[in-house]
Amino acid sequence: MKYFVFSILFCINLFFYGQVSIDGNAPSLKGKYVSILQVEDYVTNTYKNLGRQKVDSTGKFSFKLVVEKAFKAIIEIEEKSSILYIDPNTKLYKINIPNGKNTAGSNVKLVFEDLPDNDLNALVLEYNLRADHFMFGDSMYVLKCIKSNNFKEYSTQLDKFKDSLIQYYKPIKNKYFHNYIRYSIASLEQISTGKEIVTNRINVFNNYINNKPLLYNNDAYMEFINQFYENTLKLPVKGGKDKLYLAINNHASLSMLNEIFINDIFLKDAKLRELIMIKGLGEEYYYENFIKENILNLIKEIGNTSLFPENRIIAKNTFTLLTHLQIGYKAPDFSIVTSKGDSISLDSLKGKYIYLGFWASWNESSLLEMEIAEKLFKDYGKYIEFISVSMDKDENAYLQYIKEHPEFKWHIAHYSGDVGLITDYRLKNIPEYFLIDPDGIILQAPAFKPSPNGDYQSIDLTFFEIKKKLEPKKVRVIGVRD
DSSP states (O other): OOOOOOOOOOOOOOOEEEEEEEEOGGGTTOEEEEEEEEEEEETTTTEEEEEEOOOTTTTEEEEEESSSSSSEEEEETTTTEEEEETTTTTEEEEEOSSSGGGGTTOOOOOESOOOOOOOOHHHHHHHHHHHHHHHHHHHHHHHHHHHOOHHHHHHHHHHHHHHHHHHHSSOOOOOOHHHHHHHHHHHHHHOOOOHHHHHHHHHHHHHHHOOOOOOOTTTTHHHHHHHHHGGGSOOOOOTTTHHHHIIIISSSOOOHHHHTTTTTTOSSHHHHHHHHHHHHHHHHSSSSSSSSSHHHHOOOOOOHHHHHHHHHHHHHHHHHHTTOTTTSSSSSOOOEBBTTTTTEETGGGSSSSEEEEEOTTTHHHHHHHHHHHHHHHHHTEEEEEEEEEEEESSHHHHHHHHHHOOOOEEEEEEEOOHHHHHHHHOOOOEHHHHHHHOSEEEEEEEESSSSSSSTBBBBBHHHHHHHHHOOOOOOOOOOOOO
């Protein structure tokens, strides 16, 4: 195989901050909520929400974003989603979602209107079709070469494919896209078995990683990096596993761990080494080789002390992922608007106990427990913030129920199509409850319900203990009547 550097064929493009508009037309989704998300990091696949709004009565929605450089976004409509690459060179994206047929399964089909040929979405789609044809076209010849371990012929075919790409995409001047091609090819070059593995790994490293910038924002690059450094803590390193065990289990020492990996020829670069240490620690958390508490402490230390901002973000996201909904760790944030029009969030209720419940007007158990919650609120509402979030698909059903029950005085809201809320709290069944302490830390997950559930107690006893803890102690004075 020719292990040459796959040239990035573009003139240096300076990306300036600019406004990009996304105008959508979804007549079959009137009243549904649309969100636009960005992948914050490709190690944990954590998303950040760039905006959320309701499709209006005419089927329209629109977002305006300030964009510095190209990135991969997700258009999410309730539980359905689609990929949209946002490039500052394209100032307006006009997308259509014509009817329900385009929302089969979990995917939303986006139909672009007036999309330039050199837009990133068009380019990536065309390249992916070419890559698919390379692997699976021509009677699946290339795939058969791989399956039969005929890597010499596979190498020859891959070199021809690379040559064709260089010629075809030479006129295109888009940095993100050329890096996308480069590292998609790098992933294909990793394919090898037998005696070729070691030599191939070294060549791929030298051509695509060694002394190259880390492209945290490029999805093809990060997919390649995640493949290349898969199960890092299981790879043989100088000093062997004993030193790994000593560094993690005995000392929880970041400096000791760093000293082990600094000797790995594939991890000489400090920034890359730290990134892969975060990734490796996160992967090992779910196995029994290392003490979980020590892994968390090491990841937390990187998140607090790293010299590299991107690694700090990934470390903090990894820590959040590993401690997600675990008792003693921070609860996922939420932001909702109540039936009274009040905006509340986890942070806005800091300093108070929170009893967060998810319900629906069509669910009989939910309705029974809403009735019981009213009594609990009367008894404990002074000490605990009650929040009930409706998961009704039809928001009108939620509004009608609230109208019929003016006696419910606590915070009641609709989830407003916020799929992130469903994901964050891992909602598979309703009703479901969570108890959060005044510092935003999970006390019970899931929490006891308002009503006793079989042999399980209700939340009443827990609330009584909280009330007893918070109620001012009565001071008895001798000779004075209470």
